[in-house]
Amino acid sequence: MSAQSATLKSKEELIQKWSKPEVITGSEMLLRSLLLEGVECVFGYPGGAVLYIYDAMYGFDDFKHLLTRHEQGAIHAADGYARSTGKVGVCIATSGPGATNLVTGIATAYMDSVPLVVITGNVATSLIGTDAFQEADIVGITMPITKHSYLVRKVEDLPRIIHEAFHIANTGRKGPVLIDIPKDVSAAKGLFKPVTSVQLRGYNPTVQPNRMQVDKMLRAIEQAERPLLLVGGGAIYSGAHEELYEFVTKTQIPVTTTLLGLGAFPSGHELHIGFPGMHGTWTANTAIQNSDLLINIGARFDDRVTGRLDGFAPNAKIVHIDIDPAEIGKNVPTDIPIVGDVKAVLKVANESAKRADKADAWRAQIQQWKAAKPFKYIDSDKELKPQWVISMIHETTGGDAIVTTDVGQHQMWAAQFYPFNKPRSWVTSGGLGTMGFGFPSAIGAQMGNPDRTVVSINGDGGMQMCAQELAVCAINNIPVKVAILNNQVLGMVRQWQELIYDNRYSHIDLAGSPDFVKLAEAYGVKAFRATNKEEARRAWTEALNHPGPAVVEFVVRKEENVYPMVTQGSTIDQMIMGDAE
Amino acid sequence: MNRKHTIAILVNDQPGVLQRVSGLFGRRGFNIESITVGPSEEPGLSRMVIVTTGDDHTLEQIQKQLYKLIDVIKVIDVGSNPMVARELGLIKVSAEPSARPEILGIVETFRAAVVDISPTSLIVQVVGDSEKIEAMIELLKPYGIRELARTGVTALTRGVK
Numbered sequence: 001m002s003a004q005s006a007t008l009k010s011k012e013e014l015i016q017k018w019s020k021p022e023v024i025t026g027s028e029m030l031l032r033s034l035l036l037e038g039v040e041c042v043f044g045y046p047g048g049a050v051l052y053i054y055d056a057m058y059g060f061d062d063f064k065h066l067l068t069r070h071e072q073g074a075i076h077a078a079d080g081y082a083r084s085t086g087k088v089g090v091c092i093a094t095s096g097p098g099a100t101n102l103v104t105g106i107a108t109a110y111m112d113s114v115p116l117v118v119i120t121g122n123v124a125t126s127l128i129g130t131d132a133f134q135e136a137d138i139v140g141i142t143m144p145i146t147k148h149s150y151l152v153r154k155v156e157d158l159p160r161i162i163h164e165a166f167h168i169a170n171t172g173r174k175g176p177v178l179i180d181i182p183k184d185v186s187a188a189k190g191l192f193k194p195v196t197s198v199q200l201r202g203y204n205p206t207v208q209p210n211r212m213q214v215d216k217m218l219r220a221i222e223q224a225e226r227p228l229l230l231v232g233g234g235a236i237y238s239g240a241h242e243e244l245y246e247f248v249t250k251t252q253i254p255v256t257t258t259l260l261g262l263g264a265f266p267s268g269h270e271l272h273i274g275f276p277g278m279h280g281t282w283t284a285n286t287a288i289q290n291s292d293l294l295i296n297i298g299a300r301f302d303d304r305v306t307g308r309l310d311g312f313a314p315n316a317k318i319v320h321i322d323i324d325p326a327e328i329g330k331n332v333p334t335d336i337p338i339v340g341d342v343k344a345v346l347k348v349a350n351e352s353a354k355r356a357d358k359a360d361a362w363r364a365q366i367q368q369w370k371a372a373k374p375f376k377y378i379d380s381d382k383e384l385k386p387q388w389v390i391s392m393i394h395e396t397t398g399g400d401a402i403v404t405t406d407v408g409q410h411q412m413w414a415a416q417f418y419p420f421n422k423p424r425s426w427v428t429s430g431g432l433g434t435m436g437f438g439f440p441s442a443i444g445a446q447m448g449n450p451d452r453t454v455v456s457i458n459g460d461g462g463m464q465m466c467a468q469e470l471a472v473c474a475i476n477n478i479p480v481k482v483a484i485l486n487n488q489v490l491g492m493v494r495q496w497q498e499l500i501y502d503n504r505y506s507h508i509d510l511a512g513s514p515d516f517v518k519l520a521e522a523y524g525v526k527a528f529r530a531t532n533k534e535e536a537r538r539a540w541t542e543a544l545n546h547p548g549p550a551v552v553e554f555v556v557r558k559e560e561n562v563y564p565m566v567t568q569g570s571t572i573d574q575m576i577m578g579d580a581e
Numbered sequence: 582m583n584r585k586h587t588i589a590i591l592v593n594d595q596p597g598v599l600q601r602v603s604g605l606f607g608r609r610g611f612n613i614e615s616i617t618v619g620p621s622e623e624p625g626l627s628r629m630v631i632v633t634t635g636d637d638h639t640l641e642q643i644q645k646q647l648y649k650l651i652d653v654i655k656v657i658d659v660g661s662n663p664m665v666a667r668e669l670g671l672i673k674v675s676a677e678p679s680a681r682p683e684i685l686g687i688v689e690t691f692r693a694a695v696v697d698i699s700p701t702s703l704i705v706q707v708v709g710d711s712e713k714i715e716a717m718i719e720l721l722k723p724y725g726i727r728e729l730a731r732t733g734v735t736a737l738t739r740g741v742k
Contacts (some may be wrong), residue, residue, distance in 0.1 A: 143601060144608050148651045151596070168651060202593065202654045326645035397611070
C-alpha cells in the first residue's frame, strides 16, 4: 500500500526520485506526474488503449490503484474520494466504451463542482477520425460536462497538461477535467521535466472580494430585520466552515444550508434551521419567503431550492457570494453581488461583521417555528419506517459517519434524519441526481478516510445500478457499511405518481429484485436482513462492529412518502405537510 | 427587450475551440446569427465575432459563460461602443446581356464589384454592414439570384481602445 511505502522512504526522497529529468515513456510521465500532484489512489479499469499505462503500473506501488468492476463505479468512487477529502479524485478508463461509461460520472461531478482528473486512453493519433476499434470522440462528447479537456497530441506536452488539469480542477469553481491520451502518446518516449507552474491567460478565478461590496453587505445586515444565510456547497469546497461559524457567531443570523451545504454549519446549532427547498424544513422555506435580506453563500439558487422563481424570497434584498460570476444573477436578480472565494470573502467580512441588532424579533420567531415544525413522520411498531432506520443509523454512528446516497426518497430521508455537524461528511448526487452514485462513492470516501465510518444509504433501485462494486469492497476489505432501504418500488417516482399523476403507478414495481443478502454473500460480503426495529438495530450494530464491509437490507414500508413536499410550479412556502403534521 | 448584439471573443488558437464556443451557445439556448473566425493581431490568438440576439440578461450570461471557457482570453461587447461592422456577400445573379446594364447600375450605386462574368450570370461582391447586403440582395432578386454566400459580420470598435 502507498501509505506503507511512503513511510519507508521519506517523502522528499520520493519527490526527488519522481522529479528526476529523464527520458521515459508517456505512461511513465503520467504516473510520475500524478505522484507529484500528491495522488494516493486512482480508480480505474484497463483496456486496449491504456495498455501502456497499465503496463507502467505493473508492480508499481507508489500509489494505490483500485480496480472497480465498471468504469462508472470508478468515477463515482473518485468523486466520493474528492468530496470527502477535498483532494482531486482521479480515474482511468480505456477508449470508446470505457470512456463513454464515465459520462454519467463526469456529469455528476460537473453539476456538483467536484474536482476530478479523468484520464482516458484513445486510439493512436494516426487512427483518430477513422472509426477505429473502440474509438469515441470523448473530448467532444464531454465538452458540455467538463470544466476543461485535453487531447494530448505530443508526449512532451503531458507533464504540462497534467499539472494544468489538476490546477484547473481544484481551483476557482471546481470541476472535472478530462485528459484523453492516444495510445501512441502513452507509448512514445520523451524527456520528462516536472512542471510546477501554470500559465493560463484565460483562467484567473477571482478569489479576493471587492471590499466595497462586502461593506455593502455588512451595512445591509445592520439594517435588516429579517436576515437569513443560505449556505451552499461552495462553503464546504472552499473550506470555509470555520469562517462561516465565526460569521454567524458575530452576526447572529439564522442559517439554512442547502442539500450540498449540509455539514458546512453544525446542524445542532440553535441558529441552524435545516435545508430549504422541495423537501426541506418548513422553517427554512418559510424563513426564506419572509426574509428581508437573503445572503447566499456559495449556493446557486437551484430550482429545487427556489421553487417557482417569480415568487421566491419576494421581500428580500439578495446578496450573492460566489466564486463563479456566471452564477450571480443567473436565476435570481441580485442586489449585492460579491465575486470571490467563500473563505476569502468571509475572512474579510469577519473583520468588521457586527450582530444584526434589529433582528431580535425575527430570531425569536424562527426559534418558535423551529420548535413547532420539525421533520415528522408516523412511526410504527408493526413495520419498519425508513425515517426510523435513518435515525437509528444516526444514533449508532454518533452522527459522525460519512454518509453517501443516490437520489430519491432515501436521499431526502437521509438529509432530513441524519443531521451533520462536520463538513465533508455528506456525499450525495445533488445537481444531476444520479442513481447508482452512492455506493461506489462510499468506496472512494472510505479510501480517502480509512479511519472514519462510511455508510452508504441506498434504495433498492439505485443499489442495483452499481451493485457489482461489492466485489471491490470484498476483495480489498473496504469496510463500507451499506444500508439498503428496500421498499420494493422506485419510491420517489411512486410518490409523484401518487400525488401528481392520480395514483397511476407506471413501471415502478421493483418486486423480484435479487435477494440482497444472497447477492452480497455471493460477492463475499457479510449481509443481514431486517424487517422490524429489533432486527434492524441488532443487524446494524453487528454490521458496524464487523471489521469488513457489510450490507443490511431494511425492508421498509412501501407507501411512505417524503414530507414536506413542494410540488413543481409552487412557491416554496406552499408545502404539502403529510399525515404526521 | 431582445436586441442584436455583436460580441468579439479572443480565443487561444487551439483545436476544438470553435466547438467549445459554439457548443456553449447551443446548450445554453443562446442563438447565433452569424459567426466569423480568423487570426487576430496576436500570434496564437484568434478573433471570433458572433452576432446574437437576446435581452441584456442573456447578453450578460453569454459573456460570463464564455469567460468560464479556459481558452477564452477576452470577451468584448463590440456593439456597446461605436464600431465598424462589415460583412462580405457574393451574389451570383442571372444576367442575360439585355439585363446587364441595369445590374451594373445597381452595383455601381452600392460601390460593389462584379468579380466574375459568364454568358448568363454575374457574381457581385458587396461589402458593408448587413443592412447594405440585404438591400443589395433585395434589388438583385428580380433578376434571379442563383447562389448566395455571406461571410457573416466581423467587427472592431472604433478609435484607440
